[in-house]
Amino acid sequence: MSAQANPFKRTTIIIMFAIGFAAFVALLYGLGAGDRLSSGNNGRAHGASNSLVGYKALANLLEKTGHDVKLSRNAAGIDKPGLLILTPNAYAEADKIAEVIQERAYVGPTLIILPKWQVATTNLVGMESKKGWARRLGVVESDSGVKMLSEIVDIKLQTIRPEADERANEGKSDALIASERQSTKSNFNPSEIANSAVGDPIPVPEIHITMTGDYIRKIVEDPENEESLIAYVDDGGIYERLEGLDPSGLTAEDEIDAAYYPVVIVADADLMNNTGMGNERIARHAYALIEALEAQTDGPVIFDLTFNGLGSSDNLLTLAFKPPFLSATICLIIAALAAAWMAFNRFGPPVREGRSIDFGKTALVNNSAGFIHRMQREHLVADPYGEIIRNDAIHALGLSPAAEREDQNRNLDRLGEVNGYRFTALLENLNSAQNARETAERAAALYHWKKELIG
Secondary structure, three states: OOHHHOOOOHHHHHHHHHHHHHHHHHHHHHHHHHHHHOOOOOOOOOOOOOOOOOOHHHHHHHHHOOOOEEEEOOHHHHHOOOEEEEOOOOOOOHHHHHHHHHHOOOOOOEEEEOOOEEEEOOOOOOOOOOOOOOEEEEEOOHHHHHHHOOOOOOOEEEEEOOHHHHHHOOOOOHHHHHHHHOOOOOOEEEEEEEEEOOOOOEEEEOOEEEEEOOOEEEEEEOOOOOOEEEEEEOOOOOOOOOOOOOOOOOOOOOOOOOOOOOEEEEOOHHHOOHHHHOOHHHHHHHHHHHHHHHOOOOOOEEEEOHHHOOOOOOOHHHHHOOOOHHHHHHHHHHHHHHHHHHHHOOOOOOOOOOOOOOOOHHHHHHHHHHHHHHOOOHHHHHHHHHHHHHHHHHHHHOOOOOOOHHHHHHHHHOOOOEOOEOHHHHHHHHHOOOOHHHHHHHHHHHHHHHHHHOO
């Protein structure tokens, strides 16, 4: 086949191959990465969410002020040094949270922000909603926070609402109350100021959650009931930047496992989430709290997403695109491209493969000869071949086929010699051949005699 018969241009084939190859590699990476390629902006309360209950504003604030911020979608992020921020949902399992705290006891500080709001991320009746938006439907039951921390520390949570708010909303559903609150940006009461151990006093959310417990120490104190809005677990460690309001009260008789790094619990999520970041004083305080915890470690600030259903585990495909296996993957890709380039730049047009069995008499003779040679039966064809030459010669000379064989042979010998041999001598030599080489040589000599004297 000639090069001109190709229906596609060489450039077109190269472009098609490049696009297909790139799409294949991207498909493999996408299958391996899975949920890691998604933005995570689903309206829930986690570090990748832009909704009013998310923590994307806090992450952006830290990034823009020079902090190293990472979003962790697998368990490997838990083992890395740095400040880990857990934002579990209302159904997080207590044993898994306790396991994380135990693993990080000598790795880095941990900040746990308890869930506060029940939200809807889909359209409600008479309300417009977009991707990443959320509407508050009510406060999460306090039992959920108590249960998820039950294996770390015993606490009690209390939801405090303004008395006027309680009377005004009497008889209304939580969804309707939440809907009415969407029209106002301010969720904080400027007349109630909470003292803090890590920064300036801050306003308290109109609806806020406080906590009490034997082994928690106040970082932010509610001015009304003097309970904790933010606190750290008293494990016997000394945390100078956290103890301004409530120093450790442990004695030698208290039984609790001491941790090297602090565990801080935020009972009211509005002091850290996007809603709170809309208030300058709340934002400054959240930043001060992060810096106080970061002073305990040299690592980045890690927002965990695994407790929010956005985790993904490593597999063979993800490992292929990570060091040290990434170098081997790159080598394989380069080798594939090199092989493809050699295929596009072959020497000359492709050669069409010939038939295994040709057409015609010559092909039949050649195939028969090849079969006889493979079966090593060349000596069996010597006598029949000699008879064929003899009969052709008799017929060409016009001798009688009915004459005696000896008379026929004498007449053939009278024709003369070729290379010193007459017909009968050549015929006897052919019949006495012992191997394939002798058979071929003596058959050729007999054929040459016929060709020279008879034609």
